[in-house]
Amino acid sequence: xxxxxxxxxxxxxxxxxxxxxxxxxxxxxxxxxxxNIDVMNLAGFCRNCLSKWYTAAAQERGAQVExxxxxxxxxxxxxxxxxxxxxx
Numbered sequence: 001x002x003x004x005x006x007x008x009x010x011x012x013x014x015x016x017x018x019x020x021x022x023x024x025x026x027x028x029x030x031x032x033x034x035x036n037i038d039v040m041n042l043a044g045f046c047r048n049c050l051s052k053w054y055t056a057a058a059q060e061r062g063a064q065v066e067x068x069x070x071x072x073x074x075x076x077x078x079x080x081x082x083x084x085x086x087x088x
Contacts, residue, residue, distance in 0.1 A: 025050070029076040032086040047074055 036046035
């Protein structure tokens with residue numbers, strides 16, 4: 001069971017979580033040397049997982065978001081382009 005968040009104000013907690021998530025995305029975009037398989041092996045998730053989770057969460061809340069659109073945002077470029085440039 002997850003531990004209780006240190007921030008009790010729900011609106012502030014959401015803002016902090018969103019900022020942390022944006023920082024994670026920026027970090028993953030800047031670390032093109034790190035392969036998805038490496039992240040998956042170490043952390044149990046990868047960029048594609050985050051894309052799927054984001055898309056599912058958006059769709060559950062009524063947003064019209066497609067996986068490829070989310071991947072392009074998360075990777076900072078079209079997924080096919082990222083794979084060509086950086087995937088080993």
